[in-house]
Amino acid sequence: MTGEKKQGAEVRLEGVAKRYGKVMAVKPLDLVVAPGSLVTLLGPSGCGKTTLLRMIAGLERVSEGRILIGGGDVTDLSAGERNVSMVFQSYALFPHMSVRENVAFGLVSEGMAKAQAHAKAEEAVATVGLAGLGDRLPSELSGGQQQRVAVARALVLEPDVLLFDEPLSNLDARLRRSMREEIRDLQKRLGVTVVYVTHDQSEALAVSDTIVVMNAAEIAQVGTPRELYEEPANVFVATFMGEANHVRGTIETVRDGMAQVRLDTALIEMPARELGEGPVDVVIRPEAVRLQPEDEANGLAATVLTATYMGAHAEYNLETPVGRLFAVAPEADALRKPGDRISLGFGRRGIMLVKP
Amino acid sequence: MRDHKLAGNPLLWFVAFLGVVILPWHVLEDGFSLARLVGIAAAKPDEASALAQAARFDRWWLWGPVIALALAFHAVFLTRSRATQGDALIVAGFAGLSLIGAQGWMIGARGWYYPLFEVVLGALPMGQYGIGIGGALAFLAFLLMLTNGLAARGAFGGDRFVASAVGVIAASILLFTIWPVATILGQAFQAPKGDTLAHALASRFMSARIWGIACLYSGAACGVAWNTLALATATATATTILGLCFALIVTRTSFPAKEWLRLLTVLPIITPPFVIGLGLILIFGRSGIINQAFSALFGVELGRWIYGFNGVWLAQVFSFTPTAFLVLIGIVQGISPSMEEAALTLHARPTRVFKAVTLPLMMPGLANAFLVVFVESLADFGNPIILGGSFGVLSTEIFFAVVGAQVDFGRAATLAFILLLFALAAFFIQRSVIGKRSYVSVTGKGDTGLQQGIPDWVRRLAYSIALPWALLTMTVYALALAGGFVKVWGRDWTPTFSHFGRAFAIDWGANGIVWAGGAWSSLFTTIKLAGIAAPLTAGIGLLAAWLLSRQRFAGRTALEFALMLSFCVPGTVIGVAYILTFNIPPVELTGTALILIICFVFRNMPVGVRSGMAAMSQLDKSLDEAAVTLRASTFRTLRVVVLPLLKPAIVTALVYSFVRAMTTVSAVIFLVSAQHEMATVFIINRVINGDYGLAIAYAAVLIVLMMAAVGLIQLAIGERRLGRRQDTAPGEVNRRSAGA
Ligand SMILES: Nc1ncnc2c1ncn2[C@@H]1O[C@H](COP(=O)(O)OP(=O)(O)O)[C@@H](O)[C@H]1O
Numbered sequence A: 001m002t003g004e005k006k007q008g009a010e011v012r013l014e015g016v017a018k019r020y021g022k023v024m025a026v027k028p029l030d031l032v033v034a035p036g037s038l039v040t041l042l043g044p045s046g047c048g049k050t051t052l053l054r055m056i057a058g059l060e061r062v063s064e065g066r067i068l069i070g071g072g073d074v075t076d077l078s079a080g081e082r083n084v085s086m087v088f089q090s091y092a093l094f095p096h097m098s099v100r101e102n103v104a105f106g107l108v109s110e111g112m113a114k115a116q117a118h119a120k121a122e123e124a125v126a127t128v129g130l131a132g133l134g135d136r137l138p139s140e141l142s143g144g145q146q147q148r149v150a151v152a153r154a155l156v157l158e159p160d161v162l163l164f165d166e167p168l169s170n171l172d173a174r175l176r177r178s179m180r181e182e183i184r185d186l187q188k189r190l191g192v193t194v195v196y197v198t199h200d201q202s203e204a205l206a207v208s209d210t211i212v213v214m215n216a217a218e219i220a221q222v223g224t225p226r227e228l229y230e231e232p233a234n235v236f237v238a239t240f241m242g243e244a245n246h247v248r249g250t251i252e253t254v255r256d257g258m259a260q261v262r263l264d265t266a267l268i269e270m271p272a273r274e275l276g277e278g279p280v281d282v283v284i285r286p287e288a289v290r291l292q293p294e295d296e297a298n299g300l301a302a303t304v305l306t307a308t309y310m311g312a313h314a315e316y317n318l319e320t321p322v323g324r325l326f327a328v329a330p331e332a333d334a335l336r337k338p339g340d341r342i343s344l345g346f347g348r349r350g351i352m353l354v355k356p
Numbered sequence B: 001m002r003d004h005k006l007a008g009n010p011l012l013w014f015v016a017f018l019g020v021v022i023l024p025w026h027v028l029e030d031g032f033s034l035a036r037l038v039g040i041a042a043a044k045p046d047e048a049s050a051l052a053q054a055a056r057f058d059r060w061w062l063w064g065p066v067i068a069l070a071l072a073f074h075a076v077f078l079t080r081s082r083a084t085q086g087d088a089l090i091v092a093g094f095a096g097l098s099l100i101g102a103q104g105w106m107i108g109a110r111g112w113y114y115p116l117f118e119v120v121l122g123a124l125p126m127g128q129y130g131i132g133i134g135g136a137l138a139f140l141a142f143l144l145m146l147t148n149g150l151a152a153r154g155a156f157g158g159d160r161f162v163a164s165a166v167g168v169i170a171a172s173i174l175l176f177t178i179w180p181v182a183t184i185l186g187q188a189f190q191a192p193k194g195d196t197l198a199h200a201l202a203s204r205f206m207s208a209r210i211w212g213i214a215c216l217y218s219g220a221a222c223g224v225a226w227n228t229l230a231l232a233t234a235t236a237t238a239t240t241i242l243g244l245c246f247a248l249i250v251t252r253t254s255f256p257a258k259e260w261l262r263l264l265t266v267l268p269i270i271t272p273p274f275v276i277g278l279g280l281i282l283i284f285g286r287s288g289i290i291n292q293a294f295s296a297l298f299g300v301e302l303g304r305w306i307y308g309f310n311g312v313w314l315a316q317v318f319s320f321t322p323t324a325f326l327v328l329i330g331i332v333q334g335i336s337p338s339m340e341e342a343a344l345t346l347h348a349r350p351t352r353v354f355k356a357v358t359l360p361l362m363m364p365g366l367a368n369a370f371l372v373v374f375v376e377s378l379a380d381f382g383n384p385i386i387l388g389g390s391f392g393v394l395s396t397e398i399f400f401a402v403v404g405a406q407v408d409f410g411r412a413a414t415l416a417f418i419l420l421l422f423a424l425a426a427f428f429i430q431r432s433v434i435g436k437r438s439y440v441s442v443t444g445k446g447d448t449g450l451q452q453g454i455p456d457w458v459r460r461l462a463y464s465i466a467l468p469w470a471l472l473t474m475t476v477y478a479l480a481l482a483g484g485f486v487k488v489w490g491r492d493w494t495p496t497f498s499h500f501g502r503a504f505a506i507d508w509g510a511n512g513i514v515w516a517g518g519a520w521s522s523l524f525t526t527i528k529l530a531g532i533a534a535p536l537t538a539g540i541g542l543l544a545a546w547l548l549s550r551q552r553f554a555g556r557t558a559l560e561f562a563l564m565l566s567f568c569v570p571g572t573v574i575g576v577a578y579i580l581t582f583n584i585p586p587v588e589l590t591g592t593a594l595i596l597i598i599c600f601v602f603r604n605m606p607v608g609v610r611s612g613m614a615a616m617s618q619l620d621k622s623l624d625e626a627a628v629t630l631r632a633s634t635f636r637t638l639r640v641v642v643l644p645l646l647k648p649a650i651v652t653a654l655v656y657s658f659v660r661a662m663t664t665v666s667a668v669i670f671l672v673s674a675q676h677e678m679a680t681v682f683i684i685n686r687v688i689n690g691d692y693g694l695a696i697a698y699a700a701v702l703i704v705l706m707m708a709a710v711g712l713i714q715l716a717i718g719e720r721r722l723g724r725r726q727d728t729a730p731g732e733v734n735r736r737s738a739g740a
């Protein structure tokens, strides 16, 4: 906790799977977490994020596969034998111990003398901005402070890998935003490898080096926040990473990696992403939809169903021949009315082909 | 990463070495001394270590443990990787356990146990005593090697502590509950010499003394099985009604003295079971005040109606109404008020709400209370033995089959088997009743509704049943205690302390204090044994609770089931089973203090398990997990994190096991011996001899002692420290980290 940078360890999962009776909580998967990076596991509730994280922590035994941390095989080691710390969703602060005792707990476990452990704990408590609160019981702290104690308690052991399971879900929206920045800061400062579970895509976009999107016990896609948002591998990832409309179109021609895609009357050019001619799934972000006058050529005919004034922008539900579309328009002053007939154009970014 | 490969195993091997090579393998029949501990050099075979017996005294069957020790040496010192060591440990541990087991179960005090071996392996000219300190240590060491090996191979989450705890608990349940009960079965299904099995079974199981129904059409007595069932049904019915009345009064009326009613329900828990029986005798017995008053006023003799079904039933209703109340109050409180409020807003009148909503919602709870009391009545021994007279029930009949004029263990085993079947049947019905949808609707959302009152007529009915009963209970207690302060109840009413004097006199002799009173010896024994048993019971019970609620391992449900099952085995059954099982090698325990302690521990442990599991379900599981990820050993996690948070459950388990050990009669009465007499048995013998004064004086002292002990335990364990804002502490409440 002295602040000098120490490179975290690589985490490598090889064919790791978890079965509870007949239920596959995690299907066999491979994943490499680069040393010193922050990787989030993102996905809807029940997709196996927590299970995967707990297997890395050693709280859950793998049903199949191997786990390597810093190159060493830890598959058969218990949680205490791995140099890994975890911050729990409920914080799991020991309610009968003071903040200092909580933070010193791991050091004492490792055999450090109590006085020394308490001094070091005090430092760690100060690092997370709680200097002077060491004597309090967890119940005498606010939610955000409890969160920091949980982080300090995990960090004080200088683990190779730090795991977070939805650490911010018990905080209010504003605190969430500042805490996630603090966590990211701390991670960069200390250079520790972090695996971070969340179901909130904006949280994932904000803190991650790499995002692992999971769905139904499988990895749907791994990539940087930008890759996932702009080049989602499939409809699930596209719709999970922010608002998206999903429609069917047809690739008419492909040339130089660019496809001409027909959506009813509109013909739009976009990267082909190795797809051939024929029917195809198209994902359109709401902000990529441009509302134009009805007579605009080469547009997609549409009727306004609802129009909502949102202050800085306006939101529309639109009926088109390819299905309903949700659109966000930046200019809120020229609000259309329900029943208006318009034509839709599409921006370069925010519309893409995906595999089904 | 630290290497945990070898930690602890060399020590285990050394323990096994001590057990097999150095210490005497069998029990030392001539008493214990330090010199006798060096079994390897003993001059007599019965005092030698296993190795010495095998090598020097021709007892070839003891080579078994020696071979296992050699295998263990290879496993502990000569293997390289964690996996191969695990496999080798499993082999050595299993070999040790099975070879020790086989020799113990095959060869008894007079050679082969079973004629078959004599035919196959030839005559054996010698025998052996029960397993002693060497054998026990070796057994334990091999057991732990086996569990360590399994843990090293990844079983039990790879955790050696968990593996060892499961192994020790499972082995002790096998040894001290399942094996004795199985022995009963064996005895019941074994023909006496010169009889065929079929005939023996028919005459035992089908005898008129068990199943006769003569009482229905003549003056003769009915079979004890019917007596038992009739008594249990009558008691359960009455206590359920009374319990319900009390529960309704306490939760749904504005009765002013609720706290006193609650106190009334705690009293029987700290009362030795026959105090109520005594009180009834002092009121309704031949020289009881009612009889005396009637004969003085009207010249009428009321007779002996209290002895028999009536008296036992009355005494049981007094004893078990609190049990029914405690089950039912949870149910009545648990019914969500919003259900009744909903019914009211649907324009149902109070009577209809009560009949159509409240009562049906309570049905599973009523059934549960009925069955709980039913089982208690089946197992009750203290009341029938005091008040039964010629009215026999299974538990007393078992007792007389063992201590009566003609000792007949086959018959005792048969009766015990029938009693066990009844108890098991009730247990399974109860499980299926509770297993079905329970309507108790505690949501944790802070139900906002108000508990509705009950219709007037229900309230009046409840008052008119419960209040006279409460009065009667207090009278019984008051008179029971008053009996300790008069010379001879019914004849000489002179107030006196002489009963206390006879029991607890202290003299000053030449060598200091002389404990002259007759009760001192049994009192000291009782306190000592209860004091030893209580922490063991609580410790093992809570450990089992922690394993069952926090660890996932193969056989977890089987273990839980065996634990709960052992609770429903009636005390008399356990008593008979223990004498039948532990009177002969390989495990000879009868007559020792150890068998009493073991009996207490395994009879009372399930309560520790239950209160521990209830407490554990309110502790966030991620607290343990956090400790584990913070490098705490499993043992440290238990000691520093779990135990301090379980203080209320620890108090419950300690108090309960202490009090039960002080007050129980049923199993203990079979197991006491001259050196180890227990207070309850001493008292019951006084009662049987008609010496009520002394019995009561003693019981009063016991009650006071237990209250003091309960206070002390509470003081010693102390409060949980959770801080001021308890209700808002995250991590403390049951917020399983399984969220999204
Ligand atoms: N102990 C368990 N026993 C059986 N199934 C479980 C257990 N723990 C989790 N599961 C199942 O595994 C799946 C993944 O759970 P989890 O990893 O907690 O999901 P997430 O954290 O992504 O919401 C779920 O379907 C859940 O029901």
Ligand SMILES: [Mg+2]
Pocket (backbone or CB within 6 Å): A049, A050, A051, B737, B738, B739, B740
């Ligand atoms: Mg989760």
